[in-house]
Amino acid sequence: MSNLKNRKIKNSIFKSLVVIFALASAVPLLIILFFITKEGISSLNLNFLFSLPKPVGETGGGIANAIVGTFILIIIATVISVPTGIAIGIFLNEYKKHKLSYYTRLCVNILQGTPSIVIGMIAYLWIVKQIGSFSAFSGGIALSIMMLPVIITSTEETLKLLPYSLKESAYALGIPYYATILKVVLPAGINGILTGVMLSVARVAGETAPLLFTAFGSPFMNLDIMKPVSSLPHVIFTYATSPYNEFHSLAWGASFVLIAFVLIMNISAKMISKRWKVKF
Amino acid sequence: MNALTLDNTILKVKGKAFSYRKKLNKFGVFDFLFKNFLGLSAISFIILLIGIFLTLLIQSIPSIEVFGINFYTKSVWDPVQSQFGSLPFLAGTVITSFLALLITIPFSLAVSLFLGEYFSKGFLSNLMKNCIELLGGIPSVIYGFWGLFFLVPIMRAFESSIGVPPLGIGISTTSLLLFVMIIPYSASIGREVISLVPSNLKEAALALGATKYEVVRSVILPYAKSGIFAGILLALGRALGETMAVTMVIGNRNLLPDSIFGPANTMASLIANEFTEATGDVYLSSLIQIGLLLFIVTTVINIVGKQIIKRFGKD
Numbered sequence: 001m002s003n004l005k006n007r008k009i010k011n012s013i014f015k016s017l018v019v020i021f022a023l024a025s026a027v028p029l030l031i032i033l034f035f036i037t038k039e040g041i042s043s044l045n046l047n048f049l050f051s052l053p054k055p056v057g058e059t060g061g062g063i064a065n066a067i068v069g070t071f072i073l074i075i076i077a078t079v080i081s082v083p084t085g086i087a088i089g090i091f092l093n094e095y096k097k098h099k100l101s102y103y104t105r106l107c108v109n110i111l112q113g114t115p116s117i118v119i120g121m122i123a124y125l126w127i128v129k130q131i132g133s134f135s136a137f138s139g140g141i142a143l144s145i146m147m148l149p150v151i152i153t154s155t156e157e158t159l160k161l162l163p164y165s166l167k168e169s170a171y172a173l174g175i176p177y178y179a180t181i182l183k184v185v186l187p188a189g190i191n192g193i194l195t196g197v198m199l200s201v202a203r204v205a206g207e208t209a210p211l212l213f214t215a216f217g218s219p220f221m222n223l224d225i226m227k228p229v230s231s232l233p234h235v236i237f238t239y240a241t242s243p244y245n246e247f248h249s250l251a252w253g254a255s256f257v258l259i260a261f262v263l264i265m266n267i268s269a270k271m272i273s274k275r276w277k278v279k280f
Numbered sequence: 281m282n283a284l285t286l287d288n289t290i291l292k293v294k295g296k297a298f299s300y301r302k303k304l305n306k307f308g309v310f311d312f313l314f315k316n317f318l319g320l321s322a323i324s325f326i327i328l329l330i331g332i333f334l335t336l337l338i339q340s341i342p343s344i345e346v347f348g349i350n351f352y353t354k355s356v357w358d359p360v361q362s363q364f365g366s367l368p369f370l371a372g373t374v375i376t377s378f379l380a381l382l383i384t385i386p387f388s389l390a391v392s393l394f395l396g397e398y399f400s401k402g403f404l405s406n407l408m409k410n411c412i413e414l415l416g417g418i419p420s421v422i423y424g425f426w427g428l429f430f431l432v433p434i435m436r437a438f439e440s441s442i443g444v445p446p447l448g449i450g451i452s453t454t455s456l457l458l459f460v461m462i463i464p465y466s467a468s469i470g471r472e473v474i475s476l477v478p479s480n481l482k483e484a485a486l487a488l489g490a491t492k493y494e495v496v497r498s499v500i501l502p503y504a505k506s507g508i509f510a511g512i513l514l515a516l517g518r519a520l521g522e523t524m525a526v527t528m529v530i531g532n533r534n535l536l537p538d539s540i541f542g543p544a545n546t547m548a549s550l551i552a553n554e555f556t557e558a559t560g561d562v563y564l565s566s567l568i569q570i571g572l573l574l575f576i577v578t579t580v581i582n583i584v585g586k587q588i589i590k591r592f593g594k595d
Contacts, residue, residue, distance in 0.1 A: 206419020
């Protein structure tokens with residue numbers, strides 16, 4: 001009888017350990033969110049969002065250039081990676097057993113695990129070194145390489161789930177192949193594809209490492225994509241590692257804006273994947 | 281007679297079909313272009329990856345020629361004398377990553393069991409799942425910033441209480457930060473493989489009178505161990521390549537680490553710090569060689585990890 005008791009005690013100890021450790025893993029998230037909201041809200045105001053940074057010693061100043069820079073980088077990256085990513089995703093779904101698909105999937109896996117700093121080096125060697133200057137364009141290329149695997153996998157996974165009868169009906173109506181894919185199959189899977197795009201944007205919006213040697217950062221407002229631009233994560237990095245208190249509060253504010261953007265992207269991606277689902 | 285008219289109609293319909301097909305043929309060009317576009321984008325993607333590898337390889341030839349294997353065994357990193365040995369960074373990377381992994385294992389296992397077995401449905405499970413997902417979505421630079429202003433003071437207080445130089449930054453702080461950052465990767469894979477354990481196995485054990493703990497220990501963990509291992513492996517890949525957060529809290533000292541509370545440097549954070557300042561071919565090429573090593577190691581880890589998961593899914 002005491003044996004059973006022991007086993008029961010062991011059982012409940014183990015269960016409580018699992019619960020404690022699991023809950024403990026979520027604690028850092030709460031601390032981080034709390035910290036950033038607390039410190040970030042106080043430095044957040046209209047001036048902060050719409051003005052340029054000021055030199056050391058002057059109070060005030062904002063992150064307008066970084067917000068604009070982040071948007072420029074994301075737009076360049078999205079324009080490049082979305083069409084190619086979706087095309088590759090379609091290819092993988094259409095030619096599931098093809099040898100080319102096998103190698104493409106392998107490359108997707110490799111690229112997914114490649115450290116972002118290596119992508120930054122590559123963009124530097126391929127573009128910055130050839131052109132001779134840091135630029136928003138090279139940063140956008142680096143980010144687009146990082147977005148590709150996410151978009152490809154989400155496109156393939158979404159299209160895989162669509163019923164084959166959808167394509168058969170389109171063929172039966174005499175619709176040519178390209179129109180079947182573009183006007184029947186893609187719209188039916190649009191929720192998953194959009195979700196993938198938004199998740200990939202959320203992922204690269206916070207990337208700093210690939211931008212260090214490409215977009216490089218700049219204290220000015222810049223809309224020319226062949227010149228260096230600042231970005232939110234880059235601003236956080238430079239301000240956080242500087243010794244000045246005013247800069248630290250700017251960095252907290254920028255962190256708050258960045259994390260709010262990333263969280264909103266993540267949550268709306270989830271909503272889209274649920275709401276826009278085409279049912280069969 | 282009837283049969284003849286039927287034949288005629290069939291012929292007519294066939295004729296119409298032919299003429300339709302002729303009309304459709306003009307779409308054939310589009311189909312041809314479209315299919316080729318799909319294929320070409322897949323091919324160019326593969327070329328991109330091969331290009332990345334070849335670029336890194338070719339650009340690191342100068343330093344391979346100068347230092348050879350000594351590059352990985354010497355611990356002097358001196359840009360002024362043009363002497364480059366990467367041992368301090370290899371050591372820094374391996375130590376921080378494995379320490380982080382060691383701390384992560386119980387936590388990610390607990391999260392996997394929590395989500396995959398104990399609370400697989402319901403409010404608590406959803407909350408936990410979302411928390412872990414968000415933890416994975418936080419940008420690494422914000423982790424670093426938070427580490428600098430939250431973890432570093434705590435570590436400093438801890439270090440002065442045990443009597444080591446209270447720097448705050450260093451290997452132990454980095455490992456703690458990495459541990460928080462890689463939980464989501466191993467936990468999400470762990471949850472998946474644990475929820476894939478067939479319920480008839482678990483029910484059989486329960487019917488024999490096993491407690492939940494005994495089911496976990498003798499059914500779930502043995503069944504899911506390869507998948508859990510793969511999750512930990514992929515998390516290791518993340519930790520090895522992590523750059524920004526590490527750069528901010530490791531102290532960036534280019535010497536062999538002498539204590540786990542002391543400052544050090546990792547491969548990725550070395551590149552982040554010195555790449556834009558690298559003057560001279562050998563210096564730049566040495567940094568690229570470190571990048572190449574990082575690329576190869578993470579590639580191998582990823583392929584092995586994904587292969588294990590794939591095999592697990594098939595069983």
